[in-house]
Amino acid sequence: MSLQEILNPSIKEAVQKTFDVTIEKIEFQATRKDFEGDITMVIFPLLKIIKGNPVEIGTKIGNYLVENVAQVEKFNVVAGFLNIVISDEYYVNFFNEIQSNDKFGFGAASANDTRGKAELSEAKAVMVEYSSPNTNKPLHLGHVRNNLLGYSVAEIIKASGKKVYKTQIINDRGIHICKSMLAWQKFGNGQTPENSGLKGDKLVGNFYVEFDKVYKTEIAALMAEGKSEEEAKKQAPIILEAQQMLLDWEAGKPEVMELWKTMNQWVYDGFAQTYKSLGVDFDSYYYESNTYLLGKEVVQFGLEKGIFEKDADGSVWIDLTPDGLDRKIVLRSDGTAVYMTQDIGTAIQRVKDFPDVGGMVYTVGNEQDYHFKVLFLILKKLGFEWAENLYHLSYGMVELPSGKMKSREGTVVDADDLMEEMTTTAKSISEELGKLDGYSDEEKANLYKTIGLGALKYFMLKVDPKKSMMFNPEESVDFAGNTGPFIQYTYARIQSILRKASFDTTQKVTIELHPKEKELIKQIELFPEVIQNAAHNHSPALVANYTYDLVKEFNSFYQNVSILGEENQDKKVFRVQLSKKVADTIKLAFGLLGIEVPERM
Template structure:
């Protein structure tokens, strides 16, 4: 049971014994740093139910009861309307003895309702490689999935691959025109990069044709519509939709190249999926739902045959869900895909969509439509909205100077980690293979932590060199502390598995502060799950590491005079290391055993 729950129970008992009043809840908060105490009871709300008392008198009565009748409270002080409670060393030592061997510390048993959450992230287009924007997307989505699972949810990780439409036809036409049969194997390029190359080639050829038509007397608008390469792409899309065998075969071949490229990038960045959905399979979904919605009166048909939903009473606008020619729009596909997911996974009770904040309005509309259609799970839909990632001017530009490729970004992070590590001279005695592995762990850890420590809704200015700093609020700083702890444990040549009796341990203030910090981890995981924010886990881990470093510099560990101090402090160090590793796993970050 959490300390706040224990204290609440004792306060309720105190109010019952002293005033014969049943107290529903107690308002507790962390004690301010400028006062002595571990947890504080806000007294003012109690004055509404306990008449005739002033705050100081009431605080002193409850405090005295807690000291006399519990073994949890050691002493107290009252400041105005606040009862500052000092928790006994015995409580902290017993608590630590309970958790020190708990490998699942910080996680919760699966929820009893058996409902699952589906988390969608990535969702790339098959005409180009993954880029920096995708990196923030996949890191957020994967981390939220990990956190929800730790908080007791069953989780399915999924993506929708945008594998159809004019964008892929552009790459296909350009490959047919200019590719000369080039493949990933003959070119040495990853499949997604090869297809992306021909998407760029299409754009170049398209612009050249527009310029030629304009020079011949066409307006720019006319030229854009009449350019032969664009007409070819549109005809190819029509053939694809009609099931033309040759077009479908080419589409399957080129998309196959892209999928292999995506898989390699996802593996390198350390994320995975339980289920892939493809827009080529889902783009017709939702039309039948529109018919059902018309019958229920959720949708309305205009004279031209188009179907709409009027959301103006809900503060939104009027939204089309089916065009007059019977074709669907994106919102229709999203409605159908959401419903299909619940058919595929009947235990899904909610969904998280990891999509940039430019789509905020789209998801307000989508969620409201699904609620109006009567789906109970629509009450548990969440848009994990996030801001853009910017780079300092001139840093890490792509070959085109516009979008930073995800593979290039990871390579650059590894190279930056190598450069800084070599400057600091930290890796003497490592083999080349060990160095390469460590550079990758540090580089990716720096990238992931820098992005995930920021609240998802905020825009990020990502500085690669700053992110690999071995000091401050960075991934490498935390990884270095973990490695230091592992080094300490390797040097501990005594039995540290014993459970020390409470009477044999005298807590130093730094030890107590460290146990308090460790104890916050389960609540942080729950808060991060409730708010879909990996930033809470990231910044908690940084605070824990700062607390540990303060402890490490203040008291001797292996050099302690008393054997009990040596054992207890080593056990504390080990638990901090385990907590860092568990927290970083929720962020998708690895930790090195030595560094």
């Protein structure tokens, strides 16, 4: 039973018996570091129903708790805050209960986390969409943030106790795909991933860049002949050819379809390698070439129900102005669908494919905020119950010190190159610090990758998803501060302690706690609540920064008490056990972020 589950009924009882008042909700918070206490009750909300001085009210409640709750040792009141001191026995018993639980925190919600539990419980299963790339170029830095966020949120929701499906929709059709195809036809000279030695997505991406170069040259030539820029963009021969290729694709022209399938497969194979290196996976895939016609039948249903309206030109719209939005087209006058129609149909199709899905999370950049407001509202108006559990995991742009990226010009930061650079940076810094004496070359190579990717992932995920961020590779690979390598190093340090502990550490012991031990156990106790809050808020940053706080607390403990050098055997056993539980919690938390932890560093 958690501390809040113990205190809640007793405080309500204290208020009832002392003030003859019934209260529904009690507000708790962590006790400030400059005051004595383990948990704090906020008195101020009671002043609405209890007349009196907050210090006097807090003192009466505190006295009741000391007399009636075995776990409460003493208290103090500061202004409107009742700081409660909990006995060592409670924390020792709590620790003994969880120390052998390898999955401590997973699927366990805290007593006061009713909001998160209630909302999550409405969904039978949750589908999380992320990545969703175009098949005309490799994955880049922006995709890295997208994949890491989506994967981590899926893992966190799963850890909170929900069933999760990971999915993506691959944008494999449209004019941008035809640009790469056309450029390959013109300039490829039969290149393939096999004969060029390039990953398929990189090869195709090169031709996307090549198309843009030729397109710009043709535009310049037409403008030199007296055409306006707008006219030149529309009349450039290569763009006209690409538009014709798109029409041929839509008509199913065999040679175009064959080239499309071949080049897309090159890209899929390249993506698969990147996903494997990045450590993300998917349970299902959707392709725009299969979904772009979905939703048209829903438009007819919406017309019959009066949700949509048809204009004089035959186009179909939905008027969302009463909801604070605008009119949105869902079908063009020629009967073709728009992206919104496709997204409506795809959402419905996913629930058909996975009937236990009761909610979805879309990991898409914040430039699409309005699109998802409209999509979710339309699905609600169409009467789908699961539409109440749709969430747009909106995230900000990633920038580098050198500025923004432009894929058409080939100036993007390639995901594979970035991961390789992170590994190289980890190698350079590790060698400077001289931490790897006695490692084989293979062990070093594996460790460099673990540290480099850990640095990348942690740096990306410790930032609130909604915020834009500046990514600095060198700053992320730092063995001090709020970084992945710092936390990985602490984990490895604990493993070293455990290897040196040549005595039986399995028995349960009861000791008087050192203040640093108590603080460390209090931090571990927060883990289940952190998972629930992170799932509710769709924020891996909560897990990342919790782990950093845990590691800081451990390092303070490590510096202030002797572990293996402790003479008292029970204390020594307890401290080794406590160290192991910290390491276990780090590993579990980092697992939710997709980060590996090394046994040695």
